[in-house]
Amino acid sequence: MRHLMSPLDFSVEELDQLLNLAQDIEKNPAKYAHACDGKKLATLFYEPSTRTRLSHEAAMLNLGGNVMGFSSADSSSASKGESVSDTIRMISCYADICAMRHPKEGAPMVACQHSSIPIINAGDGGHQHPTQTLTDLLTIRNVKGRLDNMTIGLCGDLKFGRTVHSLIHALVRYSGIRFVLISPEELRLPDYMRQDVLDKKDIPYKEVVRLEDAMPELDILYMTRVQKERFFNEEDYVRMKDFYILDKKKMGLARKDMYVLHPLPRVNEISVEVDDDPRAAYFRQAQYGVYVRMALILTLLDIHVD
């Protein structure tokens, strides 16, 4: 049985197959409409979500399956003190596959040690968010036609942003990848990511504070929200929250074929005036999230459609 805890759980070849499957699903949805008839997905969300929970549910419904779950810890037995390991033992009896989001790093990993069904990590604290990475990879591959030989700008909250951590883990396995890390001093990429991932693999990167300085050299700009819920005090958050605002003027500094991604939700970091720019790929990215999660559910349940 397979789980998805980190993007590294799939080899580059397996990722390629999964992205190809997602692309086939996009082109031929009818072919997959009954692939999961009779199967159930449980979504256990101990932390708020819109896209991640609903796109997992849409994915299972599009495959002909059913969904159940909860969307906050308050409405589950966690509020009575039940442990993740006890909850997942029960859910294993009710569902065929489970997507879990939790504020604590490693909670989905604990769940998979007690589970008899595949678990998908749908975001654990400031750690990882592998299904967002699958979505990001599919988007980059679709807009740029490749996943190698690119300069990727990661901008915003690189300290707490789990989507950034997972995306770096996945991208360093492709050749010719270079990063520009754009953040305020306080929200720099954590040491463990710089030393254990970038330095260890000799990945070229530079750190800059001003977005304007980075714009001209980027192939992809990955914007992120300042992760309010992970701050220890409100004052620091207020000081950081509008540090970056991508607007038309800054887009004018970028290449014609530079695309902007954002895992969403956005707060103020991308002005709405950028939405009409053909290089704004973030809403398309959210749509790709459904296809890639359909491909993931089929892969983890080992269901093949001819």
Ligand code: NCD
């Ligand atoms: C991201 C997350 O939850 O980490 N959202 C998402 O899943 N699309 C990014 C964020 O909340 O800022």
